[in-house]
Amino acid sequence: MNLAITVPLNTFVKLMHELGILEYKNFIKHSFQVAKLSKQIAQNINLDYEPEQIYLAGLLHDFGLVLKASVENYELFKDIFRNTPDIEKVVLALDKKDQHSLLSNLVTSKIQFVNPDCSKALLYHHMSGNEIGESKKIALLANCIKAADTISLANMRKKRDELSAESMEEMVNAIEKDRGLFEEVKKASLEIIHDYTKIFDLLDERDDFSSSKQLSLKDFETGAKLIATLMDLRSPYTRSHTFLVTRVAKQLTAELMSEEDSRFMTVAALLHDIGKVSTPLEILHKKSSLNDKELLIMRRHVVETHRMLSRAGIKAVADVSASHHERLDGSGYPAGLKSNETTIYMRILQVSDVFSALVEKRPYRDAVSLNEAIEILEKEASFKKLDSQVCKKLKELINNGYLDEFFTNRFTHVLEDLFELKFNEIDTIFERDFDGWEGLF
Template sequence: MKRITLKDIVMIIQRTLDSMDDRLEGHGEKVAYIMYKLLKCQGGYSDEQILRMITLTVFHDIGVYKVEERNHIVAIDLEIPMNHSVYGYLFIKYFSPLSDLAEIVLGHHLYPKDFSHSAEIKIPKEALLLNLADSIAVLQLRFNKIDPRWILNKNSNYLLEEHKELFKKACDEYDLLEKIQGDTYLSELYEVLEKRELSREEIISYARMLNYAIDFRSEATILHTITVEEISWQICKIIGLDDYKSTIIKVASMLHDIGKISIPINILEKKGSLTKEEFEVMKSHALVVYKILSNMGIDDIRDIAALHHEKLNGTGYPFGLRDDQISKEVRIVAVADILSALIGKRSYKDVFSKDQVLSILSNMVSNYEIDKDICRLVIENYDYIKEKVKANTKDTIDLYNNLMNEYEAMLNYFDKISFVLK
């Protein structure tokens, strides 16, 4: 696996979110750059603290898959629902290396008027700074220009005086408005992010956060992602692949369905068979994965993630590859993907029995669709793999279910509580 930096992760996350709604294209990166300059003007932060906060800022809207909330976010001066802030907060808290910063995302659509001196939930002051950065980026998005008076004339209910001073300082010292209006900020932002290399654990953590946030719309989809990851890992161990290759396959398996962020929920969760037209839309997710992960120097991960629907006989998609054009790594995730779909419950099917699963896999081998050797190992170790999947995914599934419960509880509380800055 090549050296993967914060820049790589930020690009993957931003491209994935862009594929969901092009109205917000590049929004996270722009907000992150503004936040970067505001934090520099504020002072008192280490380089590592700034790096972590601007990374967080890139995906501050990761919870905003709901169409109605995206419509609010691209508007000006509307009261924005808390739903997506809660989504983002919970996924960052439980599935990212930035859990200690999650409250910043929770409070990024709050204003000074929303805080009191005694409250149940404490929000860092950086949340208000993120709100300011977000507001600046939205103004530029909507009007393609920013009059500084739009910011400086806000009253104290909506913007702290000290943050107005930071805004003026960032404009004077860093030409903030000229940079973001002229789109010259991106190379500077990436230069900063490129310096921070990620550990294996951080890469996996970010990939999980992205996947689970995308899959939040559909319980079946998120269970599928978790299961494909574990089945792929178990196949790697049975085959005897080294840790290097196994880790590449693990990361790719976690990213294999990120393209589904662009698929309408009515197709993802349709009860019954898809029409020909709907299936073509569904198939497009593989090409979206390929595009998101291209031109980043991680072609090995890209190909494993994007090509898992290819078939050895050439009938697969997105490129109709066949035979030796399909690597062993791709073949492993392809079998894991099929097995997960067969043993999982979906809106259109119940769980298949062991006999049904083994029969379907054998028929696919006979039709030269999937790798016979990998499939043979899966069939021989079927019960073992299922036991490992059940045992090794339990904690993650429990965490996901607890997250769902916490989400509902937090929304119910928001009408009754106040917030305090810390």
Template sequence: MVFQHECQGGGIAYTDESFFKVRLFDLVSALARSLDMVSQTLAGHHTNVGFLTSSIAGCYGLSDAEYRNIVLAAMLHDIGAVSLYPAVDSLLFEDDTIKHSIAGSVIISSSKKLQDIPKLVEHHHTPWEELRELDSYYQLSNIINLADFIDVNTRRDRPVQDQIPDLISLCKKHKGTMFNPDYIEALREAESKPHFYPNLRAAHAQTTLNISSQFDEDVLDADGVLDFTGLFATVIDFRSRFTATHSQGVAVTSCVLGRWLGFNEIQQVLFQIAGRLHDIGKLAVPAALLEKNGRLTSEEFAIIQRHATYTEHILSDIPGLEIIRDWACQHHERLDGTGYPHGLSGDDISLGSRILQVADVFTAITEDRPYRKGMDFAQATKVLRQLGDSQKLDPVVVEVLIERYDEINELRCKGQMQALEHFSNYSEVLYSKYGIVVKDVS
């Protein structure tokens, strides 16, 4: 049995992989907006730097491939800072420009579709006087450096048009040393265009970037999207030791449950994607709350609950991920209507969402956390059955999990171990090659 009604997106049933297509740019854009949610200081930063970079690149006359790569790199340029510094509260990242640039390069290198991006991110703070001795392609990263400098030094409480001309003049004082003089001239030309300032706002900048034809040919199938979501999972899980590897556990569990409940192979991949993305909204939750070892106050719990809404907002802007958005953002809904963010109940909750709910609870109670061991079979099945009997979780899905408990738990453990191994490899590369220490999540 195949639940085709569960997998509708844009009027198309995902029963054939050829129907599932998502633009790489839309995924990068969503990840950029996610990074901007980490703190008020970061609000709009990655999108703004992406727009400024595209403006400079457009006036400088780069090739389509160079334009594509430099803009994507700009939109992800500080991904390493968010991973290294969970409580980001400054765009200066403790003045540590080298470490977070290298970390970002290492993280992005894990994505097959972004293989031309890591070196641009690694050198986005390298001064021009050093870059011009390197390969000409690496020199493009100085465009990001210039765009980043402009946005970091633009005060959010004043009109940007009153500031950027002065900032460009300041950049000219560093031409030939910090910045490529030709890039400064390209920025000055871009700034003189009539639509520059109206578009230099996070929402408008996103729309402006979105219409660029250079991104239209980068379209991913389900497996390609799954590969890319590894970046989302990395940023989500490595930000808090309490959620480390959790996303992959939910991804594996929901995929196996989907298979036993009749979903086809491509739909099972969609479950893996939804599992990896279901907690993306936690980037907007203060790290101190995610790491709190103790009971949350009602106010703190209300803040954490908002992550489901943030997940929905982030995924809503990715055409092609409609069903994944619903499954992911509804993982805390409950059949009796007591869940969040929308208080859905009964038939308003799809089978796919019910599977994510069971997978999330199962993973949370069986995985080891730094402050407690995961539940064993008897403990876990007791909790799950109680939630099923009380109509919190779907009792049918619960029973399928319990019937296949050994298989699902083994695969869940294996998936989470692979995720932990990925983190360990990432940490080892940063330490052995660059002397950068990443916090332990074991």
């Protein structure tokens, strides 16, 4: 494979847009409204940042809300994210102290294709402009996001999907009453609301993003981590799944192939379950065996993974990511690929996914031990379902203690991967914010 692969920045935005379903429907809708509105407000006041960077800041401004809500109060997260289009109520119910702004800043600061100023502005997107102790430029950007957030929240409160005179009036009132907005930001916001050539497009379902920028796999990986986190946070049973699959697949690829190959494998592993966003939680959480129709819905996720990644412009990744349930004897799905139709990337991902699923708890069974998992893998390899060389290499890694540390409080390692900080640094940051933090792991 040509490892000089680049990924369009458009791909990241398209994949974020694909997540707008089920629990994330309202969250993603709000995120894209804020992205488009922030960019337009900033352009109207001639703010000197690249428009695509302002867009990304608006798009990612509330990521921390999902992280905080799912970790701290999963049952409330599951209910309120699915059933409450009024995002302001979500914030008031799940984050009264506005801690999600800090989380959004910390995570986006590690995304290589996000301007550091844009990441920093997320810290202040709920603050009054005059209270922001940064440069005027950053304060203005944060204020643009604040205004965009205010407009979107007012729009999301409407009871009908279409934009009405009443909802437009509510948007105007919300902006006029907000004393935390700079005058130039307030003026630009009101002009946009009253501009019938723009406001309807800014509040519709489209992503309306276009960039010629190409990302290296290394840089794109930092954004793929965020997408993987959104996927895994949907369920407590998958909270560390993607990061474990990725850790295993990355190391196996480095051992069997090269470090360069492992970069591609990392991206494919991070996105392998993205199609599961369309799988209802009642199926993911069922405590007994799935019936035939439920099984069809569950298996559909690999088809969706391939379609979503292909639509986003990364078919080479799609082919690998969507192969994790294939088996070398042709008994897998969705394509029933046989040994001669699979690549080493696919084989590594298959072993990594099976192993990770075995050592994780599921609603219908407990996790198995590392040794039991290896025995099951070896049995599958003897039946020509999984690659024996890959299974052998994984056994060597396990015997050498490669995953011992990960299996001690494994979710802390997910957070370390995401924030690129040691957990004691994260714990220090959140010690006063997260009640019962230690009990989560």
